[in-house]
Amino acid sequence: MSFEPKITAFVCNWCTYAGADLTGTSRIKYQPNVRVLRLPCTGRIDFMLLAKAFARGADGIIVSGCHPNDCHYTSGNYHARRRWMVYRGLMDFMGIDTRRVTFSWVSAAEGARWAELVNEVTTTVRELGPYQDYKELALAGVE
Amino acid sequence: MSRIGVFTCHCGENIGATVDCAKVAECTRSVPGVVHSVDYKYMCSDPGQTMIKEAIKEHGLTGVVVAACSPRMHEPTFRAAVAQAGLNPYLCEMANLREHCSWVHEKGEVTTEKAADLVRVMVEKVKHNQPLHPIKVPVTKRALVLGGGIAGIQAALDIADAGHQVVLVEKSPSIGGHMSQLSETFPTLDCSQCILTPRMVEAARHPNITLMTYSELEKLEGFIGNFKATIRRKARKIDEKLCTGCGLCIQKCPQKKIKDEFNEGLGNRTAIYVPFPQAVPNKPVIDTANCTFFKAGKCKVCEKMCPTGAIRYEQEDELVTLEVGALVLATGFKVMRTDKFPEYGYGQDPDILDGLQFERLASASGPTLGAMKRPSDGKEPETVVFLACSGSRDRSKGVPYCSKICCMYTAKHAMLYRHKVHHGKAVVFYMDIRSGGKDYDEFVRRAIEEDDVQYVRGRVSRIYRDGDKLVVKGADTLQGGAPVEVRADMVVLATAVQSQDGSEELAQKLHVSYDPYHFFAESHPKLKPVETNTAGIYLAGACQAPRDIPETVAQASGAAAKVAALFARDELTREPVVAVVNRLPAPQFSYCVGCFLCQSACPYQAIEQEEIKGRDGSVLKVVAKVNAGLCQGCGTCVATCRTKAIDIQGFSNEQIFAELMTL
Numbered sequence: 001m002s003f004e005p006k007i008t009a010f011v012c013n014w015c016t017y018a019g020a021d022l023t024g025t026s027r028i029k030y031q032p033n034v035r036v037l038r039l040p041c042t043g044r045i046d047f048m049l050l051a052k053a054f055a056r057g058a059d060g061i062i063v064s065g066c067h068p069n070d071c072h073y074t075s076g077n078y079h080a081r082r083r084w085m086v087y088r089g090l091m092d093f094m095g096i097d098t099r100r101v102t103f104s105w106v107s108a109a110e111g112a113r114w115a116e117l118v119n120e121v122t123t124t125v126r127e128l129g130p131y132q133d134y135k136e137l138a139l140a141g142v143e
Numbered sequence: 144m145s146r147i148g149v150f151t152c153h154c155g156e157n158i159g160a161t162v163d164c165a166k167v168a169e170c171t172r173s174v175p176g177v178v179h180s181v182d183y184k185y186m187c188s189d190p191g192q193t194m195i196k197e198a199i200k201e202h203g204l205t206g207v208v209v210a211a212c213s214p215r216m217h218e219p220t221f222r223a224a225v226a227q228a229g230l231n232p233y234l235c236e237m238a239n240l241r242e243h244c245s246w247v248h249e250k251g252e253v254t255t256e257k258a259a260d261l262v263r264v265m266v267e268k269v270k271h272n273q274p275l276h277p278i279k280v281p282v283t284k285r286a287l288v289l290g291g292g293i294a295g296i297q298a299a300l301d302i303a304d305a306g307h308q309v310v311l312v313e314k315s316p317s318i319g320g321h322m323s324q325l326s327e328t329f330p331t332l333d334c335s336q337c338i339l340t341p342r343m344v345e346a347a348r349h350p351n352i353t354l355m356t357y358s359e360l361e362k363l364e365g366f367i368g369n370f371k372a373t374i375r376r377k378a379r380k381i382d383e384k385l386c387t388g389c390g391l392c393i394q395k396c397p398q399k400k401i402k403d404e405f406n407e408g409l410g411n412r413t414a415i416y417v418p419f420p421q422a423v424p425n426k427p428v429i430d431t432a433n434c435t436f437f438k439a440g441k442c443k444v445c446e447k448m449c450p451t452g453a454i455r456y457e458q459e460d461e462l463v464t465l466e467v468g469a470l471v472l473a474t475g476f477k478v479m480r481t482d483k484f485p486e487y488g489y490g491q492d493p494d495i496l497d498g499l500q501f502e503r504l505a506s507a508s509g510p511t512l513g514a515m516k517r518p519s520d521g522k523e524p525e526t527v528v529f530l531a532c533s534g535s536r537d538r539s540k541g542v543p544y545c546s547k548i549c550c551m552y553t554a555k556h557a558m559l560y561r562h563k564v565h566h567g568k569a570v571v572f573y574m575d576i577r578s579g580g581k582d583y584d585e586f587v588r589r590a591i592e593e594d595d596v597q598y599v600r601g602r603v604s605r606i607y608r609d610g611d612k613l614v615v616k617g618a619d620t621l622q623g624g625a626p627v628e629v630r631a632d633m634v635v636l637a638t639a640v641q642s643q644d645g646s647e648e649l650a651q652k653l654h655v656s657y658d659p660y661h662f663f664a665e666s667h668p669k670l671k672p673v674e675t676n677t678a679g680i681y682l683a684g685a686c687q688a689p690r691d692i693p694e695t696v697a698q699a700s701g702a703a704a705k706v707a708a709l710f711a712r713d714e715l716t717r718e719p720v721v722a723v724v725n726r727l728p729a730p731q732f733s734y735c736v737g738c739f740l741c742q743s744a745c746p747y748q749a750i751e752q753e754e755i756k757g758r759d760g761s762v763l764k765v766v767a768k769v770n771a772g773l774c775q776g777c778g779t780c781v782a783t784c785r786t787k788a789i790d791i792q793g794f795s796n797e798q799i800f801a802e803l804m805t806l
Binding site for chain 1: 213214215216239241242243244246247248249253254257260261264656676720744746747775776777778779781782783791794796799800802803804806
């Protein structure tokens, strides 16, 4: 059986979740590999959540929120963006392939963009293969 | 032990055709903690909701998951139903099987599996949900209106007529704003003062309105329904209670050559003055920068002349603190000065005016009493050139936007000029004519057809003085760019409308966002045009973007309606999705170590410092505390907190981790 990646998406309630809803209302089809977790804002998304998702065996992660300047909470997405810059460096240092985490902006009006994003990420992660190192993360106590 | 009920909806064919709902219900039944799992055709229908209510009672459910559409659609519906059954509404969550699954994937096992996954995620979340209670905050039913132009006056009157107290704060000595400076208004050419001054008087006399002119907002604290405003009442140097506004002091003041702001520098005023004869309140102000007594220590003519002894040279600024529930921002605009146009006669030529100066020149109450006289020598101008889009829609001047009102007022100016100087020639250089509005296009047409105003499409490259005349060089783009040269007596630049000076500082003081041009930004450009992203602060008029009088008045009434709706309630209820700092028994009290990283991350200034004191009153620890009234529940603080002392209700770490564990 071919490998089907597990993608966990952390999205904000106002832009990307609504955007993903629009993908639905527009009946745009995309890969069923993604599981969406709704949060109030990308500013809420913690390193720990991403680490935990990996530790639970996610093969890829999407973090997506409102476009810069469009944050429902004024500046949450800027915090998220800054945090992502740090996290990416940390991931790289730890030897995790940074291609496994995709940070993106999808607005509430970009239904098609959400479908595209999920398909892109699924394809990339499928090529990267299963994320096995989670076992190490789990042993390290993240789990 | 949790007793969760899962209700899977077919949404007719919407979910049912793609997802095997019966199988989802079946799979979920075996999840630990789930005691009841069913599927039904329309969960949101009356029978569907009844099904949930009955199951809650029958099975003694402690949590409910409705697997149906997006929570953005029906979460309130199901939460209300759950509440009716006596369960806390925040113990109900929705799994999004429609928008995120059945509508976006093909029919098949994988899709049903995903649906079951989505349900399991929510089941795990619900297990960790806490009963929450809406936050109630009291509302102070008094509004603060900043800015006493037509926007502020209209908003104040509407709020006051709704029966609420209003404080109208204006920084200049009189209310009236830019509208009081206008000669006649488009598209009806009725006199601006005639329609405005009765409004001004009405505002001053309204029992619910307190006027604070010559005052500025110093500080604003608090949150919707509970603001605390500090207002600086600048010293007028007169006792307002004693002053009768007789004007003797003004007549006798020896300083008579001060440039008059109200007349845009075209006239003079005295050092003790009222901005214009119809000022409200009609009480003078001493301009201490120009007063002989304040500069040289002697004069006091006004004090000697005042029949009521109202002059108070020693008067100081006063700070007044007010409790208010809402704020309307109506601070207006300014026009770009002509000195921004070096190519147009270096902006120094006295016969090159801006739009507001021309308004004063044409006004019956202006420096020339309405007679058309050019500033340099008082001669009647035979030819006047009007330049639309001076600065507007011009990236090189930093104003790429359209100033919206210039097309209309330029047509009006040309008409006013033609009405006063019948043999005169009026030429308008324009880029486009943007005259959208009721009777607006007809108005411009009237200027062209009835008043013989000559319209030339093209920009002017240069203006220079040649003896008595101003030579205006431009091109007519409708004639293939043919050069046009007009020898004019006077030039009026329709300069760009810009945000008021200091609007950036004010926006920062109020935590209101602003656009790159420092106009205040609305909460949503289409659906929330009068709200700002700070709850309880509303916008009216040209402080948001350039706008004309009818639109300003309509928006001011809109802002007033928002305030009235807010004040219709005694208490505000808010979603309890807010951050909380954890509390532990002594001696830790809290995991919070008082680093206050959360404070710097919070966009709403909702994090306060709290001292934890011992029995002897000594401070044991300083920890963070969330002001639930200000917190909007974004959770940025949660991600910032290093000790995980802060968490957000409804999206707690525990809940999200529980969700993650199912994946």
